Structures are given as C-alpha cells and as structure tokens.
Amino acid sequence: MVFAMTAVPERIALPNGVRLALDPMPGLETAALGVWVRVGARWEEAAHNGVAHLFEHMAFKGAGGRDAQAFAEAIENVGGYLNAATSYERTSYTARVTSEHAPFALDLLADMLRDPHWLADDLEKEKGVVAQERGEAFDQPDDRVFELHQAALFPDHPLGRPILGEAETVAGVSVDTLHAFRDAHTTPARVVVCVSGGYDRDRVAETAQRRFGDLTAGPMIPPAPARLVAAEAVEARKLEQTHLVFSAPAPPAGDDAAPAAWIFSEIFGGGMASRLFQDVRETRGLVYAIHSWLDVYEDVGRVGVYAGCAAKNAKVVAQCVADAFAALAKDGPTAAELTRAKAVVSAQTLMGAEAPLARAEARAAQLFLRDRIVPFAEIRARIAAVTADDVRGIAAAAVAGPVAAAAIGPKTGLGAAGVFRARFS
Numbered sequence: 324m325v326f327a328m329t330a331v332p333e334r335i336a337l338p339n340g341v342r343l344a345l346d347p348m349p350g351l352e353t354a355a356l357g358v359w360v361r362v363g364a365r366w367e368e369a370a371h372n373g374v375a376h377l378f379e380h381m382a383f384k385g386a387g388g389r390d391a392q393a394f395a396e397a398i399e400n401v402g403g404y405l406n407a408a409t410s411y412e413r414t415s416y417t418a419r420v421t422s423e424h425a426p427f428a429l430d431l432l433a434d435m436l437r438d439p440h441w442l443a444d445d446l447e448k449e450k451g452v453v454a455q456e457r458g459e460a461f462d463q464p465d466d467r468v469f470e471l472h473q474a475a476l477f478p479d480h481p482l483g484r485p486i487l488g489e490a491e492t493v494a495g496v497s498v499d500t501l502h503a504f505r506d507a508h509t510t511p512a513r514v515v516v517c518v519s520g521g522y523d524r525d526r527v528a529e530t531a532q533r534r535f536g537d538l539t540a541g542p543m544i545p546p547a548p549a550r551l552v553a554a555e556a557v558e559a560r561k562l563e564q565t566h567l568v569f570s571a572p573a574p575p576a577g578d579d580a581a582p583a584a585w586i587f588s589e590i591f592g593g594g595m596a597s598r599l600f601q602d603v604r605e606t607r608g609l610v611y612a613i614h615s616w617l618d619v620y621e622d623v624g625r626v627g628v629y630a631g632c633a634a635k636n637a638k639v640v641a642q643c644v645a646d647a648f649a650a651l652a653k654d655g656p657t658a659a660e661l662t663r664a665k666a667v668v669s670a671q672t673l674m675g676a677e678a679p680l681a682r683a684e685a686r687a688a689q690l691f692l693r694d695r696i697v698p699f700a701e702i703r704a705r706i707a708a709v710t711a712d713d714v715r716g717i718a719a720a721a722v723a724g725p726v727a728a729a730a731i732g733p734k735t736g737l738g739a740a741g742v743f744r745a746r747f748s
Contacts, residue, residue, distance in 0.1 A: 332686070332696045335528065340511035341535045343528065344686035344696055346519040348679060354425040354520035355679035356527070357417035358432050358535075359687040361515075362508035364486045365411040365546045365620075372481075373488015374496050374504050376409040377446075377453060381501060382416065383407070384445045387434035391445075394431070403428055407435070411482055412546070412620060413691070419680060425522035426530040433534035436509065441498045450493055457487045464566045464731050465631060467558070472568040472627075472729035475554035482549050482620065510541040517686045520679035549623045553725035555744055557737040565637040565736030568729045569644050569743050570627035571721035576619040577692035582668070582705045583713035584617055587721075588626055589664040590656050590714065591615045591647065596663060598651070599628065603643050609636045621692075626721055634736030641728070641739035645746035652722045655715030669706050672699060722747055 335343040364375050383405075385391040398405050403420035405428075416435050418428035460466045470485055477483030487493075516531045551572055573587075574580040592599035592615030604610050613630040632640050656664070675681040676699045689697045726747045728740035 334690065334696050337511070337532055337536050339536055339538055340540065341514045341516065341531070341538060342690050342694075343531050344515065344517040344683070344690055345524055345528065346517065346682060346686055346696070347522070347524065348520045348682070351521040351679065352422050353419060353679065354422050354428075354518055354522040355417065355419050355683045356425055356429055356432070356516070356518040356522075357415050357680075357683055357687070358436055359515045359517065359691070360414045360436070360509060361412065361513040361691055363409055363411045363413050364484065365481045366508060366544065367481055367484070369481075369484070370492060371496055371500055371504075372484045372492040373453070373486070374500055375414060376486050376488060377449065377493060377496055378501055378504055379407045379409045379414055379416075380449050380453060381441055381446060382435040382439050384442070384449065385440035386431070387438050389434075390440065394434075398428065398431060401427060405431065405435075409486055411486065413687075415684070415687070417680060417683070422521035422523070425518060426526040429516070429518075429527060429530045430534065436505075437534065441501055443498055446496070446498055446501075450496070453487060453493060454490065457485075457490070460487065464560060464562055464564075465629070468566040468568050468629075468729050468731045471556040471558055471731060472570065472727060475556035475729060476551055476570065476625070476727045477549060478552065478554070480549060481547060507541065507544065509538065510543075511535075511538045512540070512543060514538065515687045515690045517683040517690075519682040519686065546621070549620060551623055551625060551725050551727070553744065553748075554727040555740045556729045557740055558731045559734050559737060560731055562732045564631045565634045565730055565732035565739065567630045567632070567637060567640060567739055568627060569641070569726070570618075570625040570728075571648065571724065571726045571747075573617060573619065573624035573626040573717065573721065575622050575624045576688075577621075578624070580713070580717065581619070582702075583709045583717050584624070584626065585668050586661070586664045586706070586709050587651070587714045587717040588615045588617045589667050590660045591626070591651065592628055593664070594667060598647050599644065602647065603630070603640060607639075607643070609640050609643070613640075626717075632736075634733040637730065637732075637736030637739035638742045641742040642746070645743050648718060648722050649746070651718035652715065655711045655718070658711070661709075661711050661714065665706055665709065669703050672702055672706070
C-alpha cells in the first residue's frame, strides 16, 4: 500500500479488513497506541469462563523472539510501558512510548497477540496469579457487590459470568484452548489499531500492514443477545458498611441517545453538585460515598448507582435513590442542572481528547461502533443539543424497568435491595 502524509485523523482499512485509526496530536513528542480486538468474556463458553482474561495475562509471558524478562526489558529499554485489559466485549493491548519508538512498540504489541510464548508450565503459574486476583476482588466488598449485581442482572448469560472466571473453569483452560480462542476470534474485521500523539505516520502504517495485513478472514461470530432482567442479590458479610448497587435500563453503546444518557448520569449522581450527592450525603449525611455510572454494551445499557453506608441507613438510602429516579422521570432536570451537566460532560470530552491513550481508546470505540472517526466537535455539538425532555426520557425509560439491586454487608442492611425494587414493581 502507498501511504500519503496527512495532519488530520484518518481511518485506513488494510486490504484484508483490519482498520487503523491514525490520530496525530501536533506538538506531542510521545505516542499512545494499541491493538483492540472485538472479543472478551461475552464470547466465552460457560466451561471456559475466564479464558479471555487468562489469554490477556499470558501475553506477558514472552512473545516473538523474547522470553518474559527480555520482553519486559525491550519496552523499558526505550522508556515505554505496555498494558492490556479484558472487558466483556473487547480486549486491548496498549503502549506509551516516545514518538520515535511507536513502530517498535507496535511490533511488540503484534508479537503479544500473534506470536506469544504459551508454555503449559507458565499457564499453570498464571492460573495461580489469576486465582489471587479473584481472591482480592472477593475480599473487597465494593468490588464483590458489582459482581453480585452483574450475575443477577444477566442470569445464564456470558455477561453475568465474572471476567476473571471461576476456579473450576479456569482450571480447565489449556494451551490448546488459548489457541482455539485466538484463532476463532482474531480476524481482520475484529481488529482495530489506533495511534494518537506524535509519531511517524508512514512508519506506523507500514508496521501495521506488515504485522496485521496477513490476518485471514473467518466467520463473524455474534455474541449471544442480551437483555436486562428484574433482579435482586444479597450477600451477608461481617463488615462495617453495607455496599449497595442499583441499576435501571439505559441506551446501548453507540445509540443516538448516548449524550442524553451521559448528561442524565451526571445530573443524577456524577459529581459533588449532583442530586444524589447533595441529597443523600450533604443534606442527609447518610453515606460517605455515592455516585452514578453508565455501563453500556453493544445491545443493552444500564445506569447504576453505588453507595456505601451504615447498615441502619441502607433502606433509607435505597428509598432516596428510587425517589431521585422517579423525580427526574416525572419532571426532568432544571435549566441550571442541564447547563451544568452539559458543561461537565463537554469538558470531560475535551480532557479525554487531550490525553493520548484516552484518545486512542475513543477512536477504537468509534471504529467498532460507527466505523468512522467522529470529530470531537461533532460529539460536543451532540452534547449541546440535548434537551431537558431528552434527559427526562432517559429517566422515564429507566424507571419503566426492569430494575436490579444488590447488597453486601450486615444482615440488617440487606433489605435495601428489596426496598429499591419494590419502588418500581
């Protein structure tokens, strides 16, 4: 391929279908780059729950012509660092380096995905590491409550299983399992390479072509369709606090209503000026921590609330959250709330656009969801166009359900999950 120079973001499709997002940031002398694959825990078989996360872990056991130590030294020898992450719908392999080393870093990332060293002994050791990671998550109630909530919300579905897997399912993963998982899902249509910051555009594009241009097409494997269900989960623990998670439906990833959902979440519980923070913490003093969050997948989404409180306050907190949902659904936001939330969400968009790795991640998501690079000015314009009725509509759809709740902590606080659900039954 012939690559022409350009100073603006560009989407390039290699002949085999692998897509590149090249996003220069003038004035920067470093680059953030990564390879994103549209695969994660959502594509796992139940018997091999945890394989996607274990696959990512094994990428650091050495790759290409380097063992694990030599591989770690290779990136640190040029002052950079590597990372990887597994979610339900994507796996990422990322790097941060000075501009001149961007092609070299992309070569290392390609080795991690395409030429890893998968030895049976290393795999067994890494299973032990993952077991410790699972234990750490279980020991932290503010992590465990989210896992309870996820499992209740998506019963008998891959989205309801833990990304870290279970002891018995991870134990059954072999080197052959890793090969089969990679071969089934690492196909050109599911691979996106993104680079943001300062870099030699032609060298990066040529490296991408050399390392990913020979990937062969395979069948497109769709994930199992998902739907939210009304759910409740509780777990008694000897803790100082009750940890609570409540959720209700929201638009899926890439939906045109996404900006309104972001703004709803910001008004609801996004910051210190939000309704929940001001009412539940500042006015009533019922919690130390409370915030809302937006969680979206390709076909479903949810808006949720986390709160940590004394067990004696848990039911009142649940009622306050339910009342706040209902109030926004009935009356929508005030003009001041809408203006403030738009300012926050727009500023967050710009702040992300000025951070190379966040920018590269955003470009990857844009290619997966819209197959184009979306100008940040367009995103801000869509945020500015959100009306109070749009936000009220998000809230109304949320309270129409199904809603879900989870609680972990002393027995006296566990009834909060039922209080929240009963408000919308």
